[in-house]
Amino acid sequence: MSEASYIQQKITNPKEDKLLYAVVYSILFLFALCILYPIIFIISASFSDGTEVQLGRVYLLPVKPTLDGYQAVFSHKNVLIGFRNTLFYTLAGTAINIIVTLLCAYPLSRKDMPFRGFFMFLFVFTMFFSGGLIPSYLLVTQLRMINTVWALLLPGAMSVYNMIITRTFFDSNVPVELLEASQIDGCSDARYFFSILLPLSHAVVAVIALFYAVGHWNAYFSALIYIRDPNLQPLQLILRNILLATRISLNEFEDPDLMEGKIGLEYLVKYALIVVSSAPIIALYPFIQKFFVKGVMIGSIKG
């Protein structure tokens, strides 16, 4: 890369190049602006005064900053329940996902396992054809998992796509010689997995853990069809009820009197909710970005 930039400097840029760079940089700058502006607006609005938001005086920065919106969000009964539930679903769900995915990817990465092709087909086929919504729903009903946490944890215990990413990583990043050497030393297949393969695979475990965790955090559909009990609802479902509602009832707050008479509060609540619910992932994002990109790269090797 440094060599390329050295030559870049050496060869004088013709005029056309300068024009091209000017056009490209301004398009990219505008697009970045298009992405950031709505996000900044939402954050600013969430910190602004309710009246100002309602009158539409917020453009870029918070106007008459307050924390009213956040105070309201955190005194909303369902939001706290939703946070607690989503945290549980994300942690428990991701743990289950990783265990099942690793259990599946390891044997399928072993070329010396008989019937490997058959098992691979068994899993990959489900990426292309499924029973569909109704049969899956009836199955969950039959298993008596409706309105239990299991309905959100078990039906999606493994994504075949992530399993393939993991398998590809085992295949391409861990040298076969390690397996051969350990087999000569009498290492069993299970021991090889735990003592040799797993310690070498932190990167891919981190990648799929993040894929799964973000999936759980943002998941909404399974809860919509399987969970009726308000005490078990994840954050996204509660978010949907509040964000897409036209009016928010004051009774949903722990202290309705506190909220009474604050103009435009319902808008503030929505803005603050958007920020609060996305903040954990966006805050982690700079640290996890490279893992995600890596995951996409590994995934693109196969499929």
Add this chain to the structure above:
Amino acid sequence: MTNTPLPQLDDQRSKLMKQVRQRWQLYLFLLIPVIYILVFAYYPMLGVQIAFKNFQPRKGIWGSEWAGLVHFKAFFSSFYFSRTVTNTIRLSVYYLLVNFPLSIIFALMINIIVNKKLKHTLQTILYIPHFISTVVLVGMLMQILNPVTGLYGNIYRLFVPGEYPPDILSKAQPFTHLYVWSGIWQNLGWNTIVYIAALSGTDVELHEAAQIDGATRLQRIIHIDFPALLPTASIILILNSGSIMNVGFEKAYLMQNSINVVNSEVISTYVYKVGLSGATNQFSYAAAVGLFNNVINGILLLIVNSLSKKLSDGTRGLF
């Protein structure tokens, strides 16, 4: 000589059995995933028979009476058939036509940025929306596009004081554009990753040689960078066209209201509505609609997969 084949076969079989016994721990590893996939993927596949039956909750899927193709016929002859199929195809084709060229163009543009820090910052910004949940995205859309209190109304009033802009959320027509362009906003940056990875593999010497010959950057994009993307691009195009009948439930459902339903009712939302959301759930009918969609998806993917294998000489198939 005539007797040898049989012992050989036996030999092979016992060798295989020995191998299986040797690798028993690997099968133990597979036990849980196989049970999982059988229960949660293959058992529901058997359950699709419900589409050919008149489902009665008391009798269960297996005990209900066969109804033949009644539910399929009912769907094909209802006006929902053309509405949901057209909407599904319209949304995915529109999205594909915008998203596919744009992600290539943006990857090429990001790739020519020389300053590494700037490039990294830009990529970080462009990837952010990918992590926003669908619920939040739709919530943002509704807040921002609200003609009275949203940013859209605020900016409109800067130019036309005291007036409110047309309410695009409560009209049927803008739905398609909102759906597609909010998808672009959310995923365009993310979709460039694969292409940028492909571009990072281009030969530096090729660029140097071209520069010495006096090629401009634009010429190098057209003759070096762009051809380097073609293999990846063709496969992505093929794979995307395989999912043309597959519009996700969440966003369409969340953006739906009683007015835009003409344009926003896709197959997946329709299945949910007739099957699970109402007071009287028509399980069999909904399953038939879903099965129709799944079968078409499956066939499309098979076609597309064999195409991509052919184009790449067998290296780029999914299975």
